[in-house]
Amino acid sequence: MNKEWKVFLSAIQFLTRIRVPAGIDHRAEYLRQAPKYFPVVGWIVGAASALFFLLFTRYISTDAGILASMVTSLLVTGALHEDGFADVCDGFGGGWTKEKILQIMKDSRVGAFGVIGLIMLFGSKYLLLKELPAFLPEAGQTSRLIFYHYRYFILALIAAHSVSRLMAVLVMQAGTYVSDPSQSKSISMTSQRLSAGSIGLAILFALAPFALLPWPYLLTVIPALYVTSALYQYFYRWIGGYTGDCLGAVQQVTEIVIYLGFVVVWRYF
Template sequence: MKRELNVFLTAIMFYTRLPCPGWVGHEDSLLNQSTRYLPVVGWVVGCIAAFTFLAGNILFGPSLGILLSMVTSVITTGAFHEDGFADTCDGFGGGWTKERILEIMKDSRVGTYGVVGLILLLGTKFLSLQPLVSLSTSQPLVLILLFVMAHSLSRFVACTFIFTHPYVRLSESKVKPVAQAVERYNLYIGATFALVPLLALSVATLKPALLLLLFPLFVLKLYLGNYFSKWIGGYTGDCLGATQQVSEVLIYLTSILLWKFT
């Protein structure tokens, strides 16, 4: 039981900036196994973002509430996934060979593609959250489940690459321990953690059609998988971050449509 707690806290320590007890280990094996808890990290980040919005909405109104929730989620994760998205935009936007793409993605500097990509991504996220929170502001539980579902499910989509595609990043990457072979049961555990908030949201809203948002996520995974494989032969840690961010935005956009037309 203590080891399992250690694995979970390792996930918290690696994927967020939240403080963890000093006895939590830094072993590569623990980080490797912590993949199954990545959707639970989404629960934590989603709850923080949701409660920040609820407080910000009361104090400043919905628009500032959304902005503050986004700021809080970025601070909580240390912009871990946003950084991966920006690097992916720079790498695939500016590189034309596998070697060049990987070289650009490794560069700590952010280029034009990354800046423009982040502006468009964050702007879309902000604007897509506005109609969603207006539909659920009077139902705090629904709003919390919405945030938790989006953060959890998007992280699960990203971590599926570990089980379906080869890792191609250079040996010194900090994500390398995560990308090593992981037993498939971790995928099933992660899927369970990811689906629970979605199922709870569909029940709370009496909208089982919300389950349909799994389909565009599946299509997105196939598209990104083919795209990454075509250009670099697999995925990198930055690709995982980009997948999480794009999946989160797609969840919000699809939820708007399903909420309106079902």
């Protein structure tokens, strides 16, 4: 249990800006096992985002709550995944060979494709999150129990953050890492795949939030899997595998797909 705790803290340290105990020795063996806890880190990010959504919604407005939830996610993760998404937009938008794409993605500067991609990303996320509260079962009713009133919205945030991180883990297990290992901080994770048991545990963690939702919401995982497969095939066709930036792009895109799935399920099921 002590080892698993250290593995979990390694996952938190890798994916977020949350401070972990200084005495934790983050060995390479812990990092290799850390991806199985990525969906749990998604719980934490989603819960923090939901908390600030509720706070700002209660005292200001729903729009302010949505903005607060997005900012919270950025602050908790240090915009790690958004940075990867922007690099992917720049690399695949401006490069026509594997070498050029990888070179552009390593550049710390953000180009036109990255800026446009981030504008579309944040705009899509905001508009979809704005739609979700409108389909609450108790929409239009007032309630002092704000956690209960917005329970589906909270679970949607947690599920989206959790499942989207599982999608990145699945790409890591199925694909080939193509960046220069000597310049990668994630080499310990990408050099060895998880066991079948660890993958199964990650899947259980990712799907756990759906246990508190009606079953149709589980359908949102299907398009997320499809988009993940399509993205990886696209990456493989151009660069022969994936990079850490590609994983960030997978997480961000599938998070939006989950939100879109929730809107569709709420509207038509």
